[in-house]
Amino acid sequence: MLREAFPGLNNTVHGKPLVYLDNAATAQRPQTVIDAVNNYYLHCNANIHRGVHSLSEQATELYEQARMSMQKLINANSHREMIFVRGCTEGVNLVAQAFVRNRVGAGDEILISHLEHHSNIVPWQIVCEQTGAELKVIPMLQDGSLDISQLDNLISERTKFVSVVHVSNALGVINPVKEIIAKAHQHDVPVLVDGAQSTPHLQIDVQDLDCDFYTVSGHKMYAPTGSGILYGKEKHLDDMPPWHGGGEMISKVTFEETIYNGLPAKFEAGTPNIAGGIGLGAAAEFLMQAGLENIERRDQELKAYGEAKLSQVEGITIYGNVADKAPVFAFNLEGIHAHDIGTIIDHEGVAIRTGHHCTMPIFQFYGVAGSCRASLSFYNQETEIDQLVDALQKARNLLL
Missing domain, CATH: 3.90.1150.10 (Aspartate Aminotransferase, domain 1)
Known part of the structure; x- marks a missing residue:
């Protein structure tokens, strides 16, 4: 029955029925997600948060309901911890520049793993170039697993941040992220988990994992492209400066100063991907129902x-x-x-x-x-x- 919910699987390629085995790149969408996006454009196409007219209020309600659905899906403590982003790449870059960059300097270390997607390597290399910090890597073994035995040697007083993938997009290996987080926290080191591939496959509980940040890409979990969530512990997000400046992320602007908005708006400058966000919420509801x-x-x-x-x-x-x-x-x-x-x-x-x-x-x-x-x-x-x-x-x- 669940397969029947995905109309894209009924396509043909070169005259033959489609066998779609490229889900780690992007998944197909269920009809409920397609309908949610179409409903927005057909019946309440308006900007959100800023209007008092009915369409704007309807769109705002759908968008914020989607945030709550994602909160429930990954068991975040508060909707304030759920930041809409375009996907994991933007989420990692946001954390790299707004949280980590100002907390590291020459002689400090950022720890990642050998199994990372480029989007969880390059942002940290950029931070290292900007600050003089050094990038360290948890090595991998021949079977594709991480050599976790090296963690005690790799995490030290010089380690300031850890960023690790939950499920490898290339190999499918599920990393022991809870163990990595616990070891890092023994040294008071915060941890980001790249959840691009885990959210479609695993039950995610960010409170149980105790991760400091968790990224989600919508298009991997049956939602529209260009949609996603960055989860962050509220204490961290409160301390972080905005990454983008513009409308929505402010409470007051003069030529002399700007007072920033509270969470989550502080990190959501400009008109967002409203339809994508609504579709993301529909995908979260689909996964929970399944x-x-x-x-x-x-x-x-x-x-x-x-x-x-x-x-x-x-x-x-x-x-x-x-x-x-x-x-x-x-x-x-x-x-x-x-x-x-x-x-x-x-x-x-x-x-x-x-x-x-x-x-x-x-x-x-x-x-x-x-x-x-x-x-x-x-x-x-x-x-x-x-x-x-x-x-x-x-x-x-x-x-x-």
């Missing part, structure tokens, strides 16, 4: 089936062979370039991702330029994994 526990169970069924089937393909190398992972498979076929595989199986209707997946350091570790990546959602089926395997066999027969 039940994250059901999604986790389905993910593990697909992961087990995918591992068994893909391992039968001759010449295949699968990266990230750990038990605790999402249904994401990064692989190469011996003697065949990943781009050639992706192009050929596209003609079989199978959509996967090829390249380095914005995680160049991971594939440098494995000594390859990149990989194919099949990333599944709960709406995928075992028969689609079979179709992927059949398409890979055809590619192999054609190219070797």
